Amino acid sequence: MPKIDPRDRLIVALDVPDLASAEAMVSRLGDSVTFYKVGMELAYSGGLSFVRRLADAGKKVFLDLKLHDIPNTVEKATAQVADLGASFLTVHAFPQTMKAAVKGRGAGSLKILAVTVMTSYDDADLVEAGYALGVKDLVERRARQAHAIGVDGLILSPEEVSAMRALLGPDITLITPGIRPSGSAAGDQKRIMTPANAIEAGADYLVIGRPVTQAEDPKASAEAIIAEIRSVAG
Ligand code: C5P
Numbered sequence: 001m002p003k004i005d006p007r008d009r010l011i012v013a014l015d016v017p018d019l020a021s022a023e024a025m026v027s028r029l030g031d032s033v034t035f036y037k038v039g040m041e042l043a044y045s046g047g048l049s050f051v052r053r054l055a056d057a058g059k060k061v062f063l064d065l066k067l068h069d070i071p072n073t074v075e076k077a078t079a080q081v082a083d084l085g086a087s088f089l090t091v092h093a094f095p096q097t098m099k100a101a102v103k104g105r106g107a108g109s110l111k112i113l114a115v116t117v118m119t120s121y122d123d124a125d126l127v128e129a130g131y132a133l134g135v136k137d138l139v140e141r142r143a144r145q146a147h148a149i150g151v152d153g154l155i156l157s158p159e160e161v162s163a164m165r166a167l168l169g170p171d172i173t174l175i176t177p178g179i180r181p182s183g184s185a186a187g188d189q190k191r192i193m194t195p196a197n198a199i200e201a202g203a204d205y206l207v208i209g210r211p212v213t214q215a216e217d218p219k220a221s222a223e224a225i226i227a228e229i230r231s232v233a234g
Contacts (some may be wrong), residue, residue, distance in 0.1 A: 078104025
């Protein structure tokens with residue numbers, strides 16, 4: 001895997017309710033942040049045209065839409081996202097869905113990321129939904145399938161990163177939320193890791209929202225995180 005610039009390893013989650021707030025945050029962060037995550041909330045409130053504008057302005061965009069539908073629909077939707085200029089797109093880690101997304105992205109630069117099992121699910125939730133496997137086994141099964149299908153990366157919780165890196169090797173892109181620089185509030189995140197620890201565990205990219213966007217000085221907070229990443233991955 002080519003070396004990633006430490007600055008590009010920070011993906012700031014634009015979890016804001018409207019376009020005006022997103023634009024204000026991006027302009028406040030300026031050159032400090034090169035990569036943004038746009039999730040469903042913002043995507044459904046005008047965020048898709050914003051993705052194109054961000055890409056045109058030279059930013060990278062992670063579009064977190066968690067696609068899951070019949071293969072034909074996933075393939076065509078993925079091709080549209082590739083045309084928007086996004087760099088990363090999430091899909092649920094069902095084999096049909098992953099294969100269709102890989103087909104839809106073609107040979108362009110869009111990377112497909114699979115969400116294995118959402119962290120809101122525990123073993124009891126999987127039983128209720130009709131699954132025979134527990135979370136740990138289902139994450140591993142889907143991660144192996146994703147790799148075999150040619151998915152580019154996985155979204156994982158910080159504590160899953162080192163095992164997945166060992167299981168799947170260096171070629172898969174691993175991305176983790178649940179990151180908290182030491183001293184910042186955990187909020188509703190339960191299993192957290194510092195930026196340096198997550199990178200050392202094998203993460204390629206960190207998705208960080210509130211520690212940057214709700215900081216008194218978001219730009220300074222982003223720069224401090226990048227410095228911490230650089231200290232272990234320079
Ligand atoms: O503000 P915070 O740093 O907790 O934001 C983390 C981002 O990562 C949010 O956009 C959240 O939806 C996302 N995420 C997460 N945990 C997951 C999957 C996604 O925190 N398991």
